[in-house]
Amino acid sequence: MVSSSVKxxxxxxxxxxxxxxxxxxxxxxxxxxxxxxxxxxxxxxxxCGACTIVLGELVGDEIKYSSINSCISFVPSLNGKxxxxxxxxxxxxxxxxxxxxxxxxxxxxxxxxxxPGFVMSLFxxxxxxxxxxxxxxxxxxxxxxxxxTGYRPIIDAAKSLNKTNKKDEFSKNKSKVIKLLKKIRPKxxxxxxxxxxxxxxxxxxxxxxxxxxxxxxxxLAGGTDLSLAVTKERKEIPFIIDIKEIKELNFIKxxxxxxxxxxxxxxxxxxxxxxxxxxxxxxxxxxxxxxQIRNVGTIGGNIATAxxxxxxxxxxxxxxxxxxxxxxxxxxxxxxxSFFIDYRKTKLKKNEFIRSIKIxxxxxxxxxAFKISKRFxxxxxxxxxxxxxxxxxxxxxxxxxxxxxxxxxxxxAKACEEILKNKPxxxxxxxxxxxxxxxxxxxxGDMRASKExxxxxxxxxxxxxxxxINSNKLTRVN
Numbered sequence: 001m002v003s004s005s006v007k008x009x010x011x012x013x014x015x016x017x018x019x020x021x022x023x024x025x026x027x028x029x030x031x032x033x034x035x036x037x038x039x040x041x042x043x044x045x046x047x048c049g050a051c052t053i054v055l056g057e058l059v060g061d062e063i064k065y066s067s068i069n070s071c072i073s074f075v076p077s078l079n080g081k082x083x084x085x086x087x088x089x090x091x092x093x094x095x096x097x098x099x100x101x102x103x104x105x106x107x108x109x110x111x112x113x114x115x116p117g118f119v120m121s122l123f124x125x126x127x128x129x130x131x132x133x134x135x136x137x138x139x140x141x142x143x144x145x146x147x148x149t150g151y152r153p154i155i156d157a158a159k160s161l162n163k164t165n166k167k168d169e170f171s172k173n174k175s176k177v178i179k180l181l182k183k184i185r186p187k188x189x190x191x192x193x194x195x196x197x198x199x200x201x202x203x204x205x206x207x208x209x210x211x212x213x214x215x216x217x218x219x220l221a222g223g224t225d226l227s228l229a230v231t232k233e234r235k236e237i238p239f240i241i242d243i244k245e246i247k248e249l250n251f252i253k254x255x256x257x258x259x260x261x262x263x264x265x266x267x268x269x270x271x272x273x274x275x276x277x278x279x280x281x282x283x284x285x286x287x288x289x290x291x292q293i294r295n296v297g298t299i300g301g302n303i304a305t306a307x308x309x310x311x312x313x314x315x316x317x318x319x320x321x322x323x324x325x326x327x328x329x330x331x332x333x334x335x336x337x338s339f340f341i342d343y344r345k346t347k348l349k350k351n352e353f354i355r356s357i358k359i360x361x362x363x364x365x366x367x368x369a370f371k372i373s374k375r376f377x378x379x380x381x382x383x384x385x386x387x388x389x390x391x392x393x394x395x396x397x398x399x400x401x402x403x404x405x406x407x408x409x410x411x412x413a414k415a416c417e418e419i420l421k422n423k424p425x426x427x428x429x430x431x432x433x434x435x436x437x438x439x440x441x442x443x444x445g446d447m448r449a450s451k452e453x454x455x456x457x458x459x460x461x462x463x464x465x466x467x468x469i470n471s472n473k474l475t476r477v478n
Contacts, residue, residue, distance in 0.1 A: 004191050006075060007184040009056070009082040010034075012173055014184060020075045022191050022198035022240055023230050027051045027070040030085055038086035038116045039070060042145075044231040046072045046224055046293055047378065049144030052117035054124045056082030058181040063174065066295040067124035069143075072227040073296065074220075076198055076242065080186035082177060086116040089123060091169050098164040099123045099157075106157035110148035118144045121291065122158055127170065131162055142377040143290020186245050200242040204249070204355075208328050210241055211351050217241050219353060221264050221301035224293055249300070249355065258361055260324075263300025263354040267312075270299055277361055278319070280369035284311050287371050290378045300354040303336070306344045306409065309381050313340075313410035315369050317402035318386035322358040327351050333358075340409040365390045365398075368465045372457050374448065381405050382449035385461035389469065394425050403458055405448075406441040413440040416462070430466040434459040 006017045020029075030039050030053070042050035046069035053070045055078070056063045063082070089097035096104065099122045109115040118141060125132060125140040137158040146154070170177075189200040197217075201207045211217070217239040220226055229235045243249060249264040252273050259277065261270055267285060271294065275282035288311045289297060302312045303323065313336075321336045328351060336357075339346050348354070369386040373379040384404035390397045399420045401413040415436040423429040443454035468475055 002188045002190050006079045008078040008080065009177065009180055011088060012177060014180060017075060019191055019193050021193055022074060022076055022196050023236055024075045025071055025231065026053065026073045026075055026078060029075050030070060036085055036087050040113055040116060041071055044071050045228055049117040049121065049290065049292065050114050052120040052144065052292055054084040054120050056084060056177065058178065061178065063177060065124045065127040067121050067292050068295055069292045072224060072231055074223065074227065076189060076191065076200060079189060079200065080184055082181065086119055089119065097123065097168060098161060099126050102157040102160045106153045106160060108150065108154040108157045110150045114144060114146045118154055126161055132158055139286065140291055143292045195238060196236060197239045198242065200245050202245055204246060207243060207246060212328050214239065215350055219243055219304065222297040224297045225305045243353065259359045261299055261357050263356055264298050266295055267297045267299060268294040278367050280367060281315055284315065284369050284371050284384065287377060299357055303357065304346065304348060304354055306340055306346045308343065308407060308409055309405045310410065311371060311381055311384050311404060314384050314402035314404040315386040316359065317410055317412055318388040318400040319359055320400060324355045324358065325352050326355045337412060343408040362388060366469055368468060370461050370464065380448065383454050383457045385458060387465045391425055396420050396423050396425055403441060406443045406454055406458055411441065413437055415439045425470065427466065430463055434462050437462065
């Protein structure tokens with residue numbers, strides 16, 4: 001069954017938007033249609049958190065609460081979910097929610113512009129966890145920026161929630177909300193408005209029927225990159241196929257040789273699994289973007305976007321990952337090392353889509369990954385380096401090195417690799433090898449770093465990798 005309407009819950013009541021503009025952001029809908037102005041617009045690119053809202057989604061018989069950036073999320077993505085904004089947190093009798101009350105008691109608000117976003121991020125944390133330690137708190141608000149530098153009282157407010165009764169108004173209404181969410185379970189959506197078309201299929205068969213009939217479309221997975229065409233470039237996206245609701249593309253499979261991740265698997269779900277095998281991959285993902293970004297961003301979208309500063313890409317290159325690609329009548333496997341052609345260009349054809357990514361499990365290898373950025377949390381990389389070593393009796397048997405931010409595409413450093421192979425694990429070996437990075441990489445200078453700085457950092461990260469391997473100790477600033 002196909003619908004041209006978006007149905008969602010607001011204040012425990014079903015709302016329906018008939019034939020909405022597929023390019024309208026949730027933020028603009030909240031402010032202009034609902035006339036609720038607590039949700040703010042700051043950066044329009046998912047970087048400041050002022051626009052943070054929470055979506056409640058049915059997972060089995062439980063409600064999962066996800067904080068997201070409403071400034072880069074389109075209205076059709078509300079379909080089948082519960083929309084929670086800062087005005088909804090106050091009880092009908094005027095009682096503040098425990099999160100809001102804590103912010104007041106600990107003086108967590110200064111100018112107030114960023115406060116609603118902080119409140120919604122902490123609300124999501126409050127609902128999804130039973131206790132709140134420093135790591136969880138800082139991660140939960142890493143995507144919320146305060147120009148007044150008021151983080152300490154906000155963190156104190158968050159810590160105080162450990163002593164708060166977890167039964168809030170949303171707990172009391174849980175059964176009612178679950179019943180309503182079951183009634184509005186997502187259907188296939190087809191919207192056509194003002195020469196803009198939006199499809200949201202629910203399975204791969206329906207997806208193939210769409211791409212068989214049409215050609216000039218954009219896939220939308222998380223939208224953390226694609227949506228910027230609307231919010232930053234002031235363009236329109238005429239034809240969107242949203243694949244995020246296809247459950248067949250949202251999975252994680254593990255066997256003894258590899259980890260397979262469905263293309264639309266959210267990064268926040270993937271990070272908890274990859275931590276077991278590659279802790280440094282996990283560490284980079286935690287800095288890849290905020291919780292809001294990782295709740296919607298996908299590994300498939302990161303690969304297809306092919307940004308040279310996409311943080312997962314050099315890591316996947318060094319791990320020799322494979323991409324499972326599918327079209328209407330064909331399936332194929334492509335090594336990620338041959339996937340990127342040029343700046344934001346890949347071998348993915350227009351009628352093809354990424355089904356999954358296979359990551360080999362190098363159980364005997366030593367894997368390291370480092371991200372360098374101006375700001376520690378929630379910032380785009382200046383350089384990202386990834387290193388995969390097989391070492392036997394203090395001799396380098398095999399090595400895979402890749403960098404992001406150092407070329408038009410994420411790139412393997414093959415000349416450097418060749419120098420390191422079959423050499424002893426010594427500082428002299430690495431000192432010789434680091435100079436070959438100048439043959440492998442030709443970075444440019446931009447607002448994030450000069451080309452000279454990037455090249456020096458790339459060399460230093462290689463040496464850092466040696467120091468950590470040789471000493472068997474981590475040398476990390478955090």
